[in-house]
Ligand SMILES: O=C(O)CCC(=O)C(=O)O
């Protein structure tokens with residue numbers, strides 16, 4: 224194994240397949256389509272049958288996206304000592320980080336996280352009875368000089384797109400367009416710049432191990448390198464709970480390669496910390512009762528972050544733990 228840290232090595236059943244199969248028919252949704260009812264049907268079908276879809280004509284200016292990509296590349300290209308100046312730690316979960324573990328195996332990646340609201344209010348601890356709150360404040364590197372501006376501008380654009388998608392999802396569930404919007408006042412959303420360096424052992428490691436994103440919606444931009452693998456079917460976790468399993472959560476992972484580094488930028492659209500996530504009354508009946516107990520988003524997310532932080536020998540908290 225030479226000098227490669229063993230913590231990166233996936234167990235045999237989770238290693239990437241040598242040949243990846245490109246799925247056909249992944250929904251591509253044109254957001255500029257004039258027939259809005261048709262758009263809602265397309266989003267509903269995509270959520271039910273796939274759990275993810277590509278959007279085109281989404282109004283996010285390409286100049287804004289290019290600016291953040293260049294800033295991201297410039298930041299990650301720096302030596303580790305520079306990046307570590309804005310390292311995330313136990314006190315501040317935002318910033319640079321290169322030792323994330325997914326399902327207890329280390330990911331072959333480096334990240335830089337920042338919250339969309341600055342500051343963002345979250346629970347001070349994962350302890351269920353601890354009411355204390357804390358403010359998370361973003362850390363910004365000095366290089367490249369326009370890094371903060373590029374990140375903040377891009378986040379605002381993606382936030383608009385996320386609201387648009389949320390409204391389409393709500394309509395597709397037969398609910399009013401703005402049904403979910405209130406949950407996002409004082410949102411805990413954050414954006415992540417991902418860098419997946421060239422990997423000498425791409426058959427043994429993963430950029431991100433299999434997982435389900437725990438937030439509301441993830442809006443992801445990626446470059447042309449490829450590597451995202453999605454298990455077909457469904458949507459994100461809170462939609463799964465709120466829709467009472469009508470839209471399920473989708474598992475995905477990222478493979479790496481030995482030729483090109485890859486960059487991606489997910490936006491994790493998350494509700495306010497005090498939101499209780501539970502199946503919506505409108506979507507439950509006597510015949511189809513609630514399948515989940517209510518859970519507090521802030522505590523759920525904080526617990527998940529703690530177990531992400533260290534290599535623990537226990538399973539991370541998952542929504543199925545709240546199944547009735
Ligand atoms: O890089 C990607 O394509 C996806 C990353 C991802 O799944 C995540 O950060 O949760």
Ligand SMILES: [Fe+2]
Pocket residue numbers: 434435436475
């Ligand atoms: Fe993910």
